[in-house]
Amino acid sequence: MTASIDEDTRPRLARGVRLRQDRLTGKFLLLRPETGFELRGSALDIVRLCDGASTVAGIVDQLAKQHDDTARPEIAEDVARLLDELLARRLIAVEEDKEDGEENAGSAP
């Protein structure tokens, strides 16, 4: 797996991943082919800020502002840990993944 996520990257949901609420439990899940991942605790707040525009540092700033500015180091740690996990599971993507790159695309008629 990769080292901890760079705080200048701009995470977003990976292609094919959808956030939705479970109508029976009210919990939120990230859905992708054949499976889903429940977001627990602060995970939902963090994932909602993964819009491809905000940097990791920006996400930490927003959460610190909403909750507790003095807890920024702990928040930064939580965010990095979750995003590392989501990245390893390909639930989020960052620019360097070149998801939309054409280098591997075959030719279509």
Added chain:
Amino acid sequence: MTGTEENPPGEPASEVTFKDDGDVLRPYTLVAELTYRCGLRCAYCSNPVHLQSFGAELDTGTWARVFREAEELGVMQVTLTGGEPLLRHDLEGLVREARALELYTTLITSGIPLERERLVRLQDAGLDGLQLSIQDTDSATAARIAGVDALKQKAYVAAWARELGIPLTVNVVLHRQNLVRLPELISLAESWGAERLELAHVQYLGWALENRAALLPTAAMIGEARAEIARARERLGRRMELLAVLPDYFSETPRACMEGWGRRYMVVVPDGRVVPCQAAHTLPGLTFESVTTRPLAWIWRESDAFAQFRGEDWMPAPCRTCDRRTQDFGGCRCQAFHLTGDAGNTDPACSLAPHHEIVLRARAEAEGAPAVDSAPAAPPTNDAAPEPVEVEATVPAARLRLRRPPVTG
């Protein structure tokens, strides 16, 4: 999905997969088998061996109602499959219905017949993901397995998916005749830009059980496949996810079939009957209710067929007291029936099963069977046949006979 998964362990602290939320009795995934028709005739086809006992396909409106009732029950994923679901002319409409309910909608297809324009329409309708099956990288073997050579068409479909930005999973059913080309299969999916590659070994039920002698590999082949998969994962990193399910005949522990009977999945077959797994209609003594006569919720909660092997009450020894019973749920009921004659037995794939020697015998037979590679294929047969036909496959050391489903497209 339903095999002995050989995938990296580790659950992140803040997430949980469907599998771990064991308290609530609710289905997560609806497998919608829209049709049994298909232009391919794969020797391991999951269609019923006896198609004659099935009724007419459900119409568009009934499928839309099934999707609504499934979503109300808690389903979040719908898998549109078959047969070949592209043969349903109302597929775009069905995708639209599913997506309107916020169901995560995946199409499982051979890619035949498909043009770019139709894929665009499916995407516009809200398709979330495409799972494209390939038989082999070797055209001759692909043709021998499927009855037709379709690799070029599949390459086009993959390229369109890539170009349109539709998440692509490539699925390969592994068996004795294509295992040797695992590196090429992985490279092909990679070159197509697939997000995921699913390497799922044949499950020896139905047509695959009929053809087991030609499909079951040796232990050495499985060992090499494991090593190759580990090397590929190392090399691929995050570029492409690699899921692998190797045959339960070699695993000593049974696969968690459907993640438990009537636990996470419900399958609606083309004529509307609801079954706990794609092969369950082969089990004798069970009556499967239809969405044409019963509400889906009643079938899920109340029907005898779903209750039959749900939970642990049905379990025989040694399952009943086994530590693994909450992980493998006693294995596959259909495999237990087809190998031992009783669906209530422990899956013979388990090394603790009283009937395990059946699997050991099949393994020993595989050791003595001829290696199969680079043989000239029998010419593809496209003409419709009312009954299963036997097609001869020429191999270097012997002649193996493959029984095939009839053309139904």
